[in-house]
Amino acid sequence: MTEKVANAVGGPLYPIREVSRLTGVNSVTLRAWERRYGLIQPRRTPKGHRLYAREDIERVERILQWLNRGVPVSQVGELLDQASGEAETTREDNSRESGAEDMAPEHDWEGQQLEVINAVAEFNTNRLENLFTRSMGLYPVNTAIARLWQPVVERLENTWADHATPMAQRCFLESFLRTRLGLRLYHGNHENAEPRLLMSYLPGGCGALWQLLLAFTASSAGFYITLFDGPVPVGELIEAAGKKDARTIVLSGAMEADIEDLHRQLADASYQGMLPIRVAGSITRQWRETDDAHLSALDNDPARAIAQLRLATARHG
Template structure:
């Protein structure tokens, strides 16, 4: 399929905001794909406004399919006209690894201007789920493993402060723009910082939820009051640690059984403690954050919120 904007005169055309709604790709990303990689080439009105035909929308959906298979955006152009049966290139054939190395180096160098530019570029070029899955989550995992052996509180706290400010701005405006269910997001007691919960907050906000983020652990006994006063539809807890046995095996299941909204768990703790929580009232959402947030909708539907 060609990416040239040559359509019959009677072809229905859609403005960028409608294409964004139909595909789930924000307008900033659509413009970046066009300008930087030439992946799509919409028509223009005399005033320069973009107009997309149905085959443009189909092309965007194919781009998403390749990105969701782990292909970096720099390689997508060569694959768009290939049959669906063509296998994605091996992960090490792309530039994800080089991007991860670059991001980690920027974080460890405390180069905040470069970190801000990298952050905005990654969210412009990729759907958030791909940016989290292929870039930010792997780097956080690598850094946390490194910090467990060789702590670097300055780098950790600086990185946390950066993400807190960026995510906070995004949540502020997103919460005003949506009427979706309110998710109360909180870290677990043993997590040394809010990195996992900040990434979860980004994903939840992107999926249309209002997010109340608490990046310091709230005692489980205070959750009923927090849910009632904040009018939360569910509680989502996150951690990159195993958490204490007593917390996982008794305190958390007891809290979930007594709360009148669902409690979900995501992050590394969900993978590490899956077997111990599986037969409790706690909902195990997994350590893959995009998948974890995707599981919220059926869970909220089952509980009668949606």
């Protein structure tokens, strides 16, 4: 049921939790947009709780449109206030003070990617924490993943592929993201009851980083996530999915593999369990699509992958 409180003139007012559910922007980010940039100005209850009118929600949606075009959050307010709403979105010469201290400006995604990569190379947890908190605090999860964390994973995987022993850096980044994801899933699963996903790795594959990015995105989109943080036989995953009432199994992978053999193995398991299996991660670049409704690859972009899952679960109940 939608939470709302009627205001004095009859229009609905929504608490921050409901605005977060409606827009997909988490409460921390909504507060940051208000405090740091004045992008939204919610009303307050006598006890100080934020209440948002319908026009505030529409403003949040317009903010998202600009962010999705690549406009830095520090410049969105100016664009929203322009009457025509058709301002240029790529004016690089209008750099503003972003309060980034010694970090790259918040709109400099390339710079931030290099910051993350350097922090991983130096095993600098504090630096990585600052970059993670800042990106997830100022931007919706989809934007932070698409503009910063997915490109970082792709670049690192390409680098690691040229080295014999990249395990230390990989494990460091996996461990970092895993700890941040754990708390998010804990709170998300208390708020999200449906739809349910069961997530794990492809047999014999290495897909932890892709799985973590996808899990962040799915939880933010309202999915209930059961995460197996390690390789599990597909038959056991089918059994576990039944007990958890999961509608879909998502298996992540990022390795070279015998795709034909893997396809046969997963197709057999999917039909036996009568449960859809979706493949995610960089391995999808090798995937050969068929007409098999029980087994298919998700888009390589986490946000589009989750949109595909949302549509599929809506179709099949």
